[in-house]
Amino acid sequence: SKVARDITDQVRAKDAAEAANRELEAFSYSVAHDLRAPLRGMSGFARVLLEGYRDKLDAEGQDWLQEIVLNAQKMAALIDALLSLARLTRSEPRYARVDLSALAREAADQLAAADAGRDVEWVIEAGMVATLDLSLARALVGNLLGNAWKFTSKVSASRRACIEVGTTEVEGRRVFFVRDNGAGFDMAFADKLFGPFQRLHTVDEFPGTGIGLATVQRIVRRHGGRVWAEGRVDGGATFYFAFNEVVSGSPQ
Numbered sequence: 001s002k003v004a005r006d007i008t009d010q011v012r013a014k015d016a017a018e019a020a021n022r023e024l025e026a027f028s029y030s031v032a033h034d035l036r037a038p039l040r041g042m043s044g045f046a047r048v049l050l051e052g053y054r055d056k057l058d059a060e061g062q063d064w065l066q067e068i069v070l071n072a073q074k075m076a077a078l079i080d081a082l083l084s085l086a087r088l089t090r091s092e093p094r095y096a097r098v099d100l101s102a103l104a105r106e107a108a109d110q111l112a113a114a115d116a117g118r119d120v121e122w123v124i125e126a127g128m129v130a131t132l133d134l135s136l137a138r139a140l141v142g143n144l145l146g147n148a149w150k151f152t153s154k155v156s157a158s159r160r161a162c163i164e165v166g167t168t169e170v171e172g173r174r175v176f177f178v179r180d181n182g183a184g185f186d187m188a189f190a191d192k193l194f195g196p197f198q199r200l201h202t203v204d205e206f207p208g209t210g211i212g213l214a215t216v217q218r219i220v221r222r223h224g225g226r227v228w229a230e231g232r233v234d235g236g237a238t239f240y241f242a243f244n245e246v247v248s249g250s251p252q
């Protein structure tokens, strides 16, 4: 029948798209991997020059050379971030019931322990569960909470930073959210956030490489879900994520 044929065509197109995607991922992985060796060579030789030939260079020459070394380090960090992003979703996910509330609590404790000077109010809904790959779920929660933590670091003490993790209903579906009252962002660039190395804040304002949300999007998509964001400059940000029925929250 025509319907059956249409469905077969759709399945075929989806398979082809997935294969092309996998190929592209494997390609970018090997490119990133192969870029490491020559980069290491460049920074290594620049360092040799800096150490062994220092007295043959004036102060300005030494500064330029130092800049080369620093930029090579930055590039190495970007390549490493790209590689770990590629590695993250390379193996087949192993699905299990994951306690997202516990993961959020765990991530919150880690963040607070690493930066004990900060006063942040945490509101974490109890009983959030979903069928996910545990290590991917941990990376998902860790990245979103890490961002909330970072982008509330300049909230004035009088207002007090607040980070909320919970669920809400959007168009009849249960969705998870991570909300903060920090720096926020301009909604005009909301679709840019999830691209690798895309940042809406300078490194001087808030440190980072711009790989966290690309990781988050990859993980959510890997589970057949969707992630999106809402924000306002100086008005905080909310990140929503939802999975399709197969991996959704309600107990089975």
Ligand SMILES: Nc1ncnc2c1ncn2[C@@H]1O[C@H](COP(=O)(O)OP(=O)(O)OP(=O)(O)O)[C@@H](O)[C@H]1O
Pocket: 143, 147, 148, 151, 180, 182, 183, 184, 185, 193, 198, 199, 200, 201, 207, 208, 209, 210, 211, 212, 213, 214, 231, 236, 237
């Ligand atoms: N909670 C948030 N509030 C305001 N802006 C955010 C928030 N989370 C992300 N952003 C914006 O999205 C950009 C991309 O986020 P992403 O997590 O990918 O990168 P990063 O945190 O800057 O670096 P990395 O995660 O690699 O350490 C951020 O640089 C920031 O501009």
Ligand SMILES: [Mg+2]
Pocket: 143, 146, 147, 208, 211, 212, 213
């Ligand atoms: Mg981040």
